[in-house]
Amino acid sequence: MGLVALAALAVGHAAAVAIVVASVLWNADRAVLQWSAAALIAGFALLHLWRRARRGAAGHAGLALWCFLMSTAHGAGLVLVPALAPLCLA
Numbered sequence: 001m002g003l004v005a006l007a008a009l010a011v012g013h014a015a016a017v018a019i020v021v022a023s024v025l026w027n028a029d030r031a032v033l034q035w036s037a038a039a040l041i042a043g044f045a046l047l048h049l050w051r052r053a054r055r056g057a058a059g060h061a062g063l064a065l066w067c068f069l070m071s072t073a074h075g076a077g078l079v080l081v082p083a084l085a086p087l088c089l090a
Helices: 002-025 030-052 059-073 078-089
Strands: none
Touching: 002 059, 002 078, 030 059
16 A cells, blocks of 8 residues: 555656646746636545545545645746756756
């Protein structure tokens, strides 16, 4: 079970990095990214409040989603921006 949870954490971090790479490579509009992130976080919060989950485990999909949201909020993929910036300038 521990390895499956670790895999869910890895998927969440990889998704956060993939979002940043895609937004840099496609020159995504900053406002669209901010509104999308806000909608995703608000939707996750509303889902959690609606379900009123009292149990401790939310499943591996919930763990991956939570890891994606938190690693995105903490800037896990932003460390790649200096490496990807020359691709945008070319």
